[in-house]
Structure formats: C-alpha cells, structure tokens
Amino acid sequence: MPVPSDLSVRRDASSRRRNRFGPWLALASVLTVALALAYWVWQPATLRIAVGPAGSDDQALIAAVAKAFDARGGAVRLVPIETDGTLQSLNLLGAGKADLAVARGDFAMPADTNSVAFLRRNFVVLWAPAARKGAARPKIMEIASLTGRRIGVVGLGDANLNLLRVILAESGVNP
Structure with missing residues (x-):
C-alpha cells in the first residue's frame, strides 16, 4: 500500500477547506452584488442647476429649494452650479454641463432644451x-x-x- 506523501495530504485538506467555504463565499458574493445594486437603484437622481450671479435672489431661491429637497430625502437632489449670470447659465445648459438653468425668458434658449417652469418675474x-x-x-x-x-x-x-x-x-x- 502506498504511503501518502505530505503533498497529497495537503492537497486533500485544502480542497476540503475550499469546498466547505465555497457555498458561503458564493452567498456573500451574491449579497454584495444585491446590496450594491439596491444602493444604485435607490440613490436619488441628481440634477445640476446653473444659477447666478453670486448673492442674487435667484441663487438664494435655488439654494433654499436644494436644501428643502435634501431635508426631505426625496428621489431628486439639486446641485446648484454658481455662474456669473444668465448667459453663462444658458451656455452651461447648452453644453450639457447643467441639467437645468435659471434664466430670463427674453434670452434665447439653447436649441435642444425644453422649458420646464418660469420662476422669475x-x-x-x-x-x-x-x-x-x-x-x-x-x-x-x-x-x-x-x-x-x-x-x-x-x-x-x-x-x-x-x-x-x-x-x-x-x-x-x-x-
């Protein structure tokens, strides 16, 4: 009868250890992927809104709205982007660097944008x-x-x- 070598004993022990933790490792992997997917799905949508100039009534209004959205923990989050004024806000909107812009109605809107609401008098x-x-x-x-x-x-x-x-x-x- 052949005598088992040290190497074959080690292989058998390591394969038993792998087989014993294999189902748990697979379960942990599946749970990690599920948690990452749930975090991604339930994360609020972030909208970048261009507004300016600094210290203006428009900027104060958008900051208050963004703060209210954050406090509610809703599905939408506003991130104000400070600009020098309406023209720069519209340029950022047209370049795709902002999702929304606070602008006057008498300025030309970028061609591929739609009007959502008028918040200015x-x-x-x-x-x-x-x-x-x-x-x-x-x-x-x-x-x-x-x-x-x-x-x-x-x-x-x-x-x-x-x-x-x-x-x-x-x-x-x-x-």
Whole structure:
C-alpha cells in the first residue's frame, strides 16, 4: 500500500477547506452584488442647476429649494452650479454641463432644451421726462404713445433691449 506523501495530504485538506467555504463565499458574493445594486437603484437622481450671479435672489431661491429637497430625502437632489449670470447659465445648459438653468425668458434658449417652469418675474420701469416750465406737457401715458420717440435702455448686455422689443411689439409699437 502506498504511503501518502505530505503533498497529497495537503492537497486533500485544502480542497476540503475550499469546498466547505465555497457555498458561503458564493452567498456573500451574491449579497454584495444585491446590496450594491439596491444602493444604485435607490440613490436619488441628481440634477445640476446653473444659477447666478453670486448673492442674487435667484441663487438664494435655488439654494433654499436644494436644501428643502435634501431635508426631505426625496428621489431628486439639486446641485446648484454658481455662474456669473444668465448667459453663462444658458451656455452651461447648452453644453450639457447643467441639467437645468435659471434664466430670463427674453434670452434665447439653447436649441435642444425644453422649458420646464418660469420662476422669475420681470419688472419694467418706463420713465418719461417731466414737463418743463412753459412747455406743453408730454402726452406719454401708455406704451402706444412711444411710437416715433427715442427710448433709452439701462442695463448690461442685450437682455433689457430684447425685453423692451417684446413689450413694444406686444403693445403694437414697431420697435
């Protein structure tokens, strides 16, 4: 009868050990994969929202909404991206670096985006000069009275000018 060598005894012991832990190792692997999958499925959707400029009312509003979403622990999380203003916010949206953007309605939206909600109100102030002593009182009492008159626009960029054009066109005045 052949005498078992040390090597064959070691092989038998290690194979028995492997066979004994094999089902537990498979179960642990399956549970790990299931937990990772559950974590991935139940993780909230994160939406990047471009808003600016820093310290603006828009940024404060979006920060408050993002904080409320986080506190609820819901299915959506907002991550504000600080921008220099509306134009940069729209550029980030168009480049795919943001999922949402806070912008004025008179700016051109990127071609492949859809409008979800309007969260902004626009204030328009029109000033007419006061009558000088001895001169006839100006008759600018409504927007239609601006026809043929010179109008000055205060503000940076073309946004305020575009808004004025929209207001004039809607009021029947040729911009």
